[in-house]
Amino acid sequence: MKKDPNLLVGLDVSDDAGVYKLTDEIALIQTLDFFTPIVDDPFNFGRIAAANALSDVYAMGGKPLTAMNIVCFPIKDMDNSVLRSILQGGLEIIHEADAVLLGGHSVEDPELKYGLSVTGVVHPQKFLTNAGAKPGDLLVLTKPLGTGVLSTALKAGELEESATMQITELMATLNKSAAEAMTEVNVNACTDITGFGLLGHSLEMAEASNVGLKIYAEKVPVFPAAKSFASMGLVPGGSYKNQKFCSKHLEIDPLVDPILLDIFSDPQTSGGLLISVPEEEAPFLVQKLKEKNTPAADIIGEITEEKPGTIQCC
Ligand code: CO
Ligand code: CO
Ligand code: CO
Numbered sequence: 001m002k003k004d005p006n007l008l009v010g011l012d013v014s015d016d017a018g019v020y021k022l023t024d025e026i027a028l029i030q031t032l033d034f035f036t037p038i039v040d041d042p043f044n045f046g047r048i049a050a051a052n053a054l055s056d057v058y059a060m061g062g063k064p065l066t067a068m069n070i071v072c073f074p075i076k077d078m079d080n081s082v083l084r085s086i087l088q089g090g091l092e093i094i095h096e097a098d099a100v101l102l103g104g105h106s107v108e109d110p111e112l113k114y115g116l117s118v119t120g121v122v123h124p125q126k127f128l129t130n131a132g133a134k135p136g137d138l139l140v141l142t143k144p145l146g147t148g149v150l151s152t153a154l155k156a157g158e159l160e161e162s163a164t165m166q167i168t169e170l171m172a173t174l175n176k177s178a179a180e181a182m183t184e185v186n187v188n189a190c191t192d193i194t195g196f197g198l199l200g201h202s203l204e205m206a207e208a209s210n211v212g213l214k215i216y217a218e219k220v221p222v223f224p225a226a227k228s229f230a231s232m233g234l235v236p237g238g239s240y241k242n243q244k245f246c247s248k249h250l251e252i253d254p255l256v257d258p259i260l261l262d263i264f265s266d267p268q269t270s271g272g273l274l275i276s277v278p279e280e281e282a283p284f285l286v287q288k289l290k291e292k293n294t295p296a297a298d299i300i301g302e303i304t305e306e307k308p309g310t311i312q313c314c
Contacts (some may be wrong), residue, residue, distance in 0.1 A: 004020075006020055006021040006022070007019075007020055007021075008020065008021055008027055008124060008127065009060070009127070009129060013129070013131065013208060014130075014204050014208070015060070015129050015130055015131070015191070015208070016031065016055075016056040016059040016060055016130070016191055016192060017029045017030060017031035017056040017057060017059070017060050017062075017120075018030045018031070019060060019122065019124075019127050021124040023124075024124065025123065025124070026121055026122075026123070026124070027121065027122050027123070027124040027127060028119060028120070028121060029056075029057050029060045029062040029118075029119065029120035029121065029122055029127070030117075030118070030119050030120075031053065031056035031057060031117070031118050031120075032053070032070070032115070032116070032117040032118070033049075033052055033053040033056065033115045033116065034049065034053070034070045034072075034113050034114055034115020034116070035049065035052075035113060035114075035115060035269075036111060036112060036113050037112060037114075038151045038154075038171075038269055039151075039154070039164070039168055039171075041085075041168075042082045042083075042085035042086045042089065043085040043086070043088060043089040044089060044168050044172065045086055045089065045114065046085065046086035046087060046088060046089025046090040046091075046092075046093075046114060047089040047090065047092060047093045047168075047172035048089075048168065048171040048172050048269060048270055049086075049090060049114045049115050049116070050067070050089070050090040050091075050092075050093035050094055050097075050115075050116055051093050051171065051172050051173065051174050051175075051270045052115070052171070052194070052269055052270035053067070053115050053116035053117075053118055054067070054093065054094070054097050054099070054116065054118055054174060054175075054176075055174070055175045055192045055194070055270060055271075055273075056118070056192060057118050057120035058174070058175040058176060058178065058179035058192070058273065059128070059175070059179075059190055059191050059192040059273060060120070060122060060127050060128055060129070060190070061122055061126060061127050061128035061179065061182065061183065061187075061190060062120040062121055062122035062127060062179075063098075063120055063121055063122070063179075064094075064097045064098070064099040064118050064119070064120040065099055065100070065119050065120055065121055066099060066100050066101075066102050066118070066119045067094045067097075067099050067100070067101050067102070067116045067117065067118045067119075068101070068102050068103055068104045068105070068116065068117045068118075069087060069090065069101070069103070069104025069105070069106070069114070069115075069116060070104060070105060070106075070113075070114070070115050070116065070117060071083065071086075071087075071104065071105070071106035071107070071113070071114055072106070072107055072108075072109035072111065072112060072113040072114075073106055073107075073108065073109065073112055074108070074109060074110050074111070074112060075108050076108075077110075078112065082112075083106075086114050087114075090114065090116065093172065093174065094116070096174055096176070097174055097176055099118070099120075104117075126183075128182070128187065128188075128189060128190040129189060129190075129208065130189055130190070130191040130201075130204055130205040130208045130209065131189065131205075131208035131209050132188040132189035132209060132276070133188055133189040133205055133206075133209035133211050133213075133276035133303045134188050134209070134211070134276070134278070134303060135211055135212075135303050135304055135305035136278065136279055136302070136303065137188055137189075137276040137277055137278055137279065137302065137303040138276075138277055138278075138279050138282040138299050138301070138302050138303075139202075139213070139215075139274060139275070139276055139277075139299065139300050139301040139302060139303065140273075140274075140275045140277060140282065140285055140286060140289070140297065140298065140299055140300070141193070141198070141220065141221060141272050141273070141274055141275075141296055141298055141300045142175065142178040142272035142273045142275070142289060142294045142295065142296055142297060143170060143173070143175075143193070143221070143268075143271055143272025143273075143294070143295040143296050144170070144221035144222055144223045144226075144272075144295060144296050145193070145197075145198055145220060145221065145222050145223065145226065145263050145264065145266055145268060145271070146167075146222050146223030146225070146226025146227075146230075146263055146266060147167055147170065147171055147223070147226075147266070147268050147269050147270070147271065148197070148236045148238060148239060148266035148267040148268060148269070149226045149229050149230050149234060149235060149236065149239070149262070149263065149266050150163065150167045150223060150225060150226055150229065151167070151236070151269065152229070152234050152235065152236045153225070153229045153234045154167075156234060158229065158234065159225070159229075163225050166223075167223065170223070170270075170295055171269050171270040172270070173270075173295055175192060175272065175273050177289075177292035177293065177294050178272065178273045178275075178289060178292070178294045179273065180292065181285060181288035181289045181291075181292050181294070182273065182275055182285070184284075184288055185277060185281050185284050185285045185288060186277075186278065186281050187275050187276065187277045187278075187281070187285065188276045188277065188278065189205060189209060189275070189276035190273055190274065190275050190276070191204065191205055191273070191274050192271055192272065192273050192274070193268045193271030193272055193273075193274055194267070194268055194269070194270070194271055195238065195267045195268070196242055196245075196267070197238075197239065197242045197264060197265040197266050197267055197268060198215070198220065198264045198265070198266075198268075198274070199242060199243065199246045199250070199261075199264045199265045199311060200242045200245065200246060200265065201274060202215065202274065202301075202311050203246050203249055203309075203311055205274065205276065206249070206308065206309050206310065206311060207309045209276075209303070210308045210309070211303045211304065211305065211308055212303070212304035212305065212306050212307035212308055212309070212310050212311075212312065213301060213302075213303060213304070213310070213311045213312070214301050214302050214303075214304055214311075214312045214313075214314060215264070215300060215301040215311060215312070215313045215314070216299075216300055216301050216314065217253075217256045217257070217260050217264075217313050217314065219298060219299065219300050219301070220260070220263075220264065220298070220300045221296040221298045221300075222260070222263055226263055226266070227259055227260075227263065230259050230262045230263055230266075231259050235262045235266070236266065236267060238266075238267035239262050239263075239265045239266045239267065240265070242265035242266075242267065243261060243262070243265040246265065246311065249309055249310050249311060250310070250311050250313065251307075251310060251311070251312045251313070252312075252313045253312075253313060253314040255314075256313050256314065260313075261313070264313070272294070272295065272296060276303055279302075282299060286298075286299065
């Protein structure tokens with residue numbers, strides 16, 4: 001098949017979104033994400049699904065411009081007001097992202113699903129992939145982990161109201177501020193932490209960049225209640241799947257708490273950005289993230305030259 005010279009990031013790599021050059025100044029970023037509800041409140045589900053879908057544009061170092069709704073709705077069994085609340089929640093977050101809703105499409109489906117197709121823009125020489133990490137870089141994470149474990153606890157009716165509100169707000173928080181901080185510093189690579197968990201997305205970065213990745217287990221920000229629920233066995237099936245998928249490329253120091261591994265492979269919804277930044281720039285990035293009040297701004301590891309395609313947890 002003929003390769004289009006304007007295709008900058010495509011299907012041949014596992015990155016967050018596609019990038020297509022329009023002019024020497026502008027490239028399009030395109031992405032699509034939708035899923036079933038993870039919280040009971042329709043408005044908040046809409047906010048979370050929208051923040052999650054918009055995140056892939058931020059992960060590429062871009063700015064969202066337009067969004068379109070994608071809806072699967074059980075019109076016979078569910079009141080239309082539920083759908084209206086979902087779309088209102090989504091729209092609130094689209095506006096927060098300074099993007100515009102253009103329309104969308106809905107189909108009848110017994111299982112409710114909602115998300116967005118998002119188009120963003122970036123300079124064709126300034127987009128960030130997961131393939132640019134360099135030995136000596138430090139890794140920075142902008143949201144704590146644990147939303148998969150806590151959503152499982154929520155579904156089991158085990159999560160307190162206050163914790164439910166906290167993870168709802170965490171998942172509805174856009175990666176906008178984190179992406180803005182990132183553009184003020186020279187960073188080498190970025191991705192967002194979603195369904196494959198910290199380990200899965202780290203492995204993608206290690207393989208795409210052909211480097212090794214070392215995670216300082218105790219430095220990774222974890223949502224407080226997640227550790228205790230994980231030790232009670234409330235770990236989503238996806239976490240074990242992710243761990244198994246990564247296992248051949250993992251080296252774990254025996255001193256690392258096994259509960260942390262469950263959390264590092266926990267599938268995240270609307271997780272934070274994982275940023276690979278040159279060591280000398282890392283303090284500026286952390287400072288900018290803190291100024292912008294991102295949910296976390298922690299140095300959680302480093303990029304190594306040895307053991308390319310391997311993750312060491314120590
Ligand atoms: Co992504
Ligand atoms: Co995605
Ligand atoms: Co249509």
